[in-house]
Amino acid sequence: MKQRSFYHLITPAAMAAVDRDAARSGIDSFGLMQKAGQAVCAAALRLFPEAVRMAVLCGPGNNGGDGYIAAEALRLSGVDVHVFHLGDPALLKGDASAAFLAYRGKVRPFAEYGPCSGDLVIDALFGAGLGRVLDQPVVEVIERINAASVPVIAVDLPSGLDGLTGQPRPVAMQACHTVTFMARKPGHLLMPGRALCGTVEVFDIGIPGRILDAHRGDVAINTPGIWGGSLPKLTGAAYKFTRGHLTVFSGPMSATGAARLSAMAGLKAGVGLVTLATPTEALCVNSAQTTAVMVKEVDDLPALHEYLKDKRMSAFVLGPGFGVGEKARAFTLALSDRKLVLDADGISSFHEKPEDLFEHFAKNAPTHLVMTPHEGEFTRLFPDLANEPALGKVQKALAAAKRANAIVVYKGADTVIASPDGRAFINENAPPWLATAGSGDVLAGIIGGLLAQGMPAFEAAAAGVYMHGEAALRVGEGLTAEDLAAAVRPLQMETAF
Known part of the structure; x- marks a missing residue:
């Protein structure tokens, strides 16, 4: 549009x-x-x-x-x-x-x-x-x-x-x-x-x-009036498999909550199916804590490759509670040809050699990697940009997006969504009570859910950030991440303009 x-x-x-x-x-x-x-x-x-x-x-x-x-x-x-x-x-x-x-x-x-x-x-x-x-x-x-x-x-x-x-x-x-x-x-x-x-x-x-x-x-206010035409459209012939399948990777047994928040947010954002890909050690706790979200054992890289043979898996979220290290790096690179939201531990896992991440996603066209760093994660991945006083937040996000060939969601009270093609949106609907543990996990899940439903990466990221703010406004001050995930709603076309 x-x-x-x-x-x-x-x-x-x-x-x-x-x-x-x-x-x-x-x-x-x-x-x-x-x-x-x-x-x-x-x-x-x-x-x-x-x-x-x-x-x-x-x-x-x-x-x-x-x-x-x-x-x-x-x-x-x-x-x-x-x-x-x-x-x-x-x-x-x-x-x-x-x-x-x-x-x-x-x-x-x-x-x-x-x-x-x-x-x-x-x-x-x-x-x-x-x-x-x-x-x-x-x-x-x-x-x-x-x-x-x-x-x-x-x-x-x-x-x-x-x-x-x-x-x-x-x-x-x-x-x-x-x-x-x-x-x-x-x-x-x-x-x-x-x-x-x-x-x-x-x-x-x-x-x-x-x-x-x-x-x-190409710098604009993040609003449905720009990207509303890209929102998923339901028809009378829709069923769960036509609405996309999101996979969220869980961390070990002691750190499963973040992935479950992402999974629930993706489901609430309108995706048809969500699977928690979990290590064996966390299978019981994830199974006991989920109902509409499915659980699948994916312990290592061979298991992931086997899982990826099913091409119906539309989009992936990796990072919330996953753990920083070699496993996160290997899983991320194995997903370089898939729609991926890389968050939290997934981003931090590349802080020593970010070029490994950038090289694997460099040739993707259109861009299908979305990274959602907060200030600390951005600094770990792009230290030269973060410490350049002459650059503002928009300029930093745009430079990072171009370098990584990714949509960069540079989080904060003034979240900036930047694309390698030079477009950038500044978000303004997020209330201050979004600053709470688990809020970013919910955002990653919303964006993943929109990607799985077929939205282009930049529009999915922008819409996800906006929906995240709307959910927080719906709940009000004092929200927890659990409240936030439960309050996520798909945007309706009639309210998008």
């Missing part, structure tokens, strides 16, 4: 190109700035009508221009407005200069601002295009504002926040509300940027969609 542009994020560089193309097309760029500033004014009046004073902090560029427009609109509304400028306003150029000249109130140097009780700060210092580390005097004022806990409305993005990576440079304003324009930027979703932005309002200032579409790129 055609992807809808309003789900896509605009990088700061792309947004600058959008602004240039809008001006070249004949659109009045100062008119766009006026709409932006008026939107900020409206948000301030709507959200903080009780503010005693509105302090507008204006920077040396177009973000500052938005601030001057907002300040004049607030002044005309009868608000007590105090404007503080960073740099010499006489040096402003173009639309920012025109905005400064349109403001009829007094201005004072930025260094003179001190937060007071009853203030609302409108942060129009730097937007998403900040390309450098903040100067120390600016850092000190931002730290004073954050320490005072006065409410802040950010214009485009909290000052100091990198719009591409969501990382402070080196600190960022703590906003309770952010007004951005036309589309969100990656920094609005990536942590800690998401927490620093507060609520995010996207205001349409009138740039045509065709111009946005020309620069939107």
